[in-house]
Amino acid sequence: MMLLKELSLAGVYLSPLLLYAAIAAGLWWLLRAGLAAAGAYRLIWHPPLFNTALYLMVLAGVAALLHR
Incomplete structure (x- = not known):
């Protein structure tokens, strides 16, 4: 898997954590709706x-999976 170092958005470099946070927010929303x-x-x-802790756990999981 390719290691994501930074995102370039119109010449502005952003941390990959921003992408991880967006993915985690979508997964967290689905988990919250299911619960x-x-x-x-x-x-x-x-x-x-509980929702804050759940989001942080999902974010940590996404970051661990995508940042190998």
Whole structure:
């Protein structure tokens, strides 16, 4: 797999973390919708804290998979 070093957007160089964050946001949204449909949020004490932790775990997973 090719190692992504930086993104060039109209001459402005951006960190690959921006791409990873966008991918993670899409996956996180799908996970959150699935958990809400399953009724899992009734069992969660602090949903905003859970959502933040879930997003960070998804972001770490995406970064680990794509940044080998």
